[in-house]
Amino acid sequence: MSSTAVASATAVPDNLERAIALLESGAAERERRGELLARAFELRSGRERPGRFWKIDVDALDLSGIRVGEACAPQISLPANPAVVAVDLATGMREHREIAQRAWGRAVDPRAAKFAALAAALRNTGAFVYVPADIALDEPIEILYSAQGGALFPSTLVVLERGAQCTVVERLRGAAGTLVCGITEIVSAEGAQVTYAVDQQLDADTQALFTRAARPGKDARVNWALAELGGHLCVSSLEVVVEQPGVHADLAALFFPREDQHVDVNSNVDHRVGNSRSETLVKSAATGRGQGRYLGNIRIAPHAQRTEAALRDDALLLSPKAHIDSIPALEIGANDVKAYHGATVGAIDDEQIFYMTSRGLEPEAAEKMIALGFFEPAIERFPTHALREALRASLEEKVRS
Amino acid sequence: MITADTRNPSGAPDSGLRITDLHVTVADTPILKGITLAVEPGSVHALMGPNGSGKSTLAFSLTGHPHYAVESGSVTLDGQDLLVLAPDKRAKAGLFLSFQYPSAIPGVKVANFLYAARQAVRPGSLTPAQFRAMLMEKMELLDMDPAFLGRYLNDGFSGGEKKRLEMLQMAVLAPKYAVLDETDSGLDVDALRAVGESVKGLRAGAEGKDTGFLIITHYPRILQHITADVVHVMMDGRIVKEGDASLALRIEREGYDTIREEIGQLV
Numbered sequence: 001m002s003s004t005a006v007a008s009a010t011a012v013p014d015n016l017e018r019a020i021a022l023l024e025s026g027a028a029e030r031e032r033r034g035e036l037l038a039r040a041f042e043l044r045s046g047r048e049r050p051g052r053f054w055k056i057d058v059d060a061l062d063l064s065g066i067r068v069g070e071a072c073a074p075q076i077s078l079p080a081n082p083a084v085v086a087v088d089l090a091t092g093m094r095e096h097r098e099i100a101q102r103a104w105g106r107a108v109d110p111r112a113a114k115f116a117a118l119a120a121a122l123r124n125t126g127a128f129v130y131v132p133a134d135i136a137l138d139e140p141i142e143i144l145y146s147a148q149g150g151a152l153f154p155s156t157l158v159v160l161e162r163g164a165q166c167t168v169v170e171r172l173r174g175a176a177g178t179l180v181c182g183i184t185e186i187v188s189a190e191g192a193q194v195t196y197a198v199d200q201q202l203d204a205d206t207q208a209l210f211t212r213a214a215r216p217g218k219d220a221r222v223n224w225a226l227a228e229l230g231g232h233l234c235v236s237s238l239e240v241v242v243e244q245p246g247v248h249a250d251l252a253a254l255f256f257p258r259e260d261q262h263v264d265v266n267s268n269v270d271h272r273v274g275n276s277r278s279e280t281l282v283k284s285a286a287t288g289r290g291q292g293r294y295l296g297n298i299r300i301a302p303h304a305q306r307t308e309a310a311l312r313d314d315a316l317l318l319s320p321k322a323h324i325d326s327i328p329a330l331e332i333g334a335n336d337v338k339a340y341h342g343a344t345v346g347a348i349d350d351e352q353i354f355y356m357t358s359r360g361l362e363p364e365a366a367e368k369m370i371a372l373g374f375f376e377p378a379i380e381r382f383p384t385h386a387l388r389e390a391l392r393a394s395l396e397e398k399v400r401s
Numbered sequence: 402m403i404t405a406d407t408r409n410p411s412g413a414p415d416s417g418l419r420i421t422d423l424h425v426t427v428a429d430t431p432i433l434k435g436i437t438l439a440v441e442p443g444s445v446h447a448l449m450g451p452n453g454s455g456k457s458t459l460a461f462s463l464t465g466h467p468h469y470a471v472e473s474g475s476v477t478l479d480g481q482d483l484l485v486l487a488p489d490k491r492a493k494a495g496l497f498l499s500f501q502y503p504s505a506i507p508g509v510k511v512a513n514f515l516y517a518a519r520q521a522v523r524p525g526s527l528t529p530a531q532f533r534a535m536l537m538e539k540m541e542l543l544d545m546d547p548a549f550l551g552r553y554l555n556d557g558f559s560g561g562e563k564k565r566l567e568m569l570q571m572a573v574l575a576p577k578y579a580v581l582d583e584t585d586s587g588l589d590v591d592a593l594r595a596v597g598e599s600v601k602g603l604r605a606g607a608e609g610k611d612t613g614f615l616i617i618t619h620y621p622r623i624l625q626h627i628t629a630d631v632v633h634v635m636m637d638g639r640i641v642k643e644g645d646a647s648l649a650l651r652i653e654r655e656g657y658d659t660i661r662e663e664i665g666q667l668v
Contacts, residue, residue, distance in 0.1 A: 349504070350467070351504050352504045352505075352506050354464075354466055354467070354488060354504075355500065355503060355504040355506070356506065356514075357487070357488040357489040357492070358464045358465075358488045358489075358491075358492055358497075358498055358500075359489075359492055359497075359514075359518040359521070359522070359570065359574065360489050360492035360493050360518050360521030360522040360574075361489055361517055361518065361521050362489050362521075363487075363489065365517070365521075369506070369509050369513075369514070369517070370506060370508075370509065372508065372509075373506055373507055373508025373509035373553070373554075374507065374508055375508065376507070376508030376509075376553070377507070377508065
């Protein structure tokens with residue numbers, strides 16, 4: 001037990017302990033899950049309230065009332081290439097045990113973060129994607145998590161061998177009134193390329209708590225594209241651990257709290273070795289009484305020379321009560337590196353509105369075009385035309401309201 | 402909106418862009434101190450003057466920019482009171498301003514914006530296919546790469562590219578009255594040529610043959626590319642002299658000083 005962990009440990013609710021018994025029959029696994037559950041209640045979330053105006057105290061979330069859903073499986077598209085594995089997690093663990101065990105926990109250490117521990121302890125669904133060496137899959141693998149009965153705890157594990165290429169689209173829907181708490185891990189070998197997009201549009205009264213991380217191999221490429229659009233509360237973390245040279249990591253995220261939604265996104269790129277590149281782009285807007293926070297971390301270790309890291313973070317406020325905190329955190333320990341950072345927070349520029357209305361557009365139409373245009377650079381990072389169009393439509397819906 | 406029916410024939414009593422005794426302040430400072438001029442359909446007027454005379458203020462006041470407060474006076478467009486209208490309604494009435502410094506709107510594609518603007522000002526006049534064909538034709542005349550259409554509005558554009566896009570908008574919208582703010586275009590030969598060609602092009606087409614132009618400029622050079630019917634000289638917020646195109650030549654030769662002396666002001 002780490003000394004930083006125990007702030008004030010909360011008792012583990014009985015219903016969650018019982019849920020583990022229902023989900024897991026093996027004694028060793030039950031014990032492991034039990035430990036993780038206890039860990040989840042020891043750890044703080046790391047998402048402290050900056051002040052009383054912040055509507056939600058993530059550490060005060062009452063998890064005791066959660067009804068954990070039965071074990072289930074997501075809908076997964078069938079890969080065109082039969083050598084590629086894309087199955088539900090239970091099947092994956094059974095039929096590809098060695099590969100899964102090797103990769104499991106390498107990108108996300110479930111003991112290290114509150115909601116990762118919770119997700120791992122109560123895991124009741126998941127997906128396993130495995131792409132063998134030098135196989136390039138053109139069509140994206142689509143995973144749909146649809147929460148219908150009870151809280152959902154998905155774990156998605158993506159493993160790419162040397163030179164493999166694939167795109168994965170993870171969709172999250174449903175979950176009226178409850179919790180979805182999950183983990184996504186990507187582990188890739190030398191030269192592999194993966195694009196992983198998340199289309200999170202859970203119901204308006206849901207809580208979405210996600211921990212996602214990638215650990216790419218030498219010369220490998222990782223593209224993350226996250227759209228966190230649903231849920232009353234969304235707490236999301238996104239990470240790339242760069243411990244091999246030649247890695248190219250792109251992280252893109254967009255979120256848009258409206259009405260009284262609350263979104264809290266962390267991203268972290270940890271350049272532990274040099275000769276690597278990363279680019280992080282986050283676009284957020286808020287309207288109504290929506291609140292958002294983005295914490296963008298870039299770390300370059302002292303010996304990680306010839307690293308190039310860029311962080312771009314823009315926030316657009318569309319109503320007087322909307323609030324977004326944008327916090328860049330660059331920790332640069334090496335001296336032969338390039339690090340770029342740019343950020344803006346503000347309302348729509350009146351001059352832009354004037355320019356557009358001077359061409360006949362009505363002010364509301366101009367605002368809408370500007371707000372949607374604002375997200376475009378992030379939308380372009382999503383891998384398929386259909387997905388980009390769907391996201392544009394969802395954003396348009398949010399702007400219109 | 403602009404339709405064939407609402408066009409007033411040249412010579413009808415209330416036709417024209419008519420500015421009468423216009424007084425405008427900016428942040429409580431009086432800038433325009435009684436401007437009167439009228440642009441008839443199909444005519445080209447130039448408004449010239451030294452820097453600080455209020456030229457851009459006039460341009461922005463005509464389009465209804467919120468920072469410019471009209472204290473008194475009137476502006477009518479073919480008989481319609483413009484000053485009571487919001488900027489988008491003024492555009493629909495047939496007014497267009499080519500900006501000296503157009504705003505960049507990241508993420509909004511040029512093609513989408515042009516279509517939305519055309520629909521706002523001349524709704525239903527072209528099918529999407531006809532619109533596209535018209536767009537291509539106008540872009541070719543302006544020597545613009547079709548790739549422009551997929552770029553974001555003025556985002557990362559050079560000065561010349563911004564000028565071309567302003568002229569493309571003018572061509573696509575075919576306004577009744579076009580105010581061209583060229584106060585800082587100066588000696589940018591490329592920009593001046595683009596503006597000159599665009600004005601000619603618009604007047605030569607079916608939709609723009611009666612368009613009236615008000616070209617606002619510091620430097621006379623632009624009038625080498627466009628022949629003005631009337632030249633107005635503005636100083637310190639007032640129109641102090643009017644003449645024909647030869648007045649512009651005189652300013653090119655002598656500058657504004659002799660005119661200042663003529664009207665009794667010290668340099």
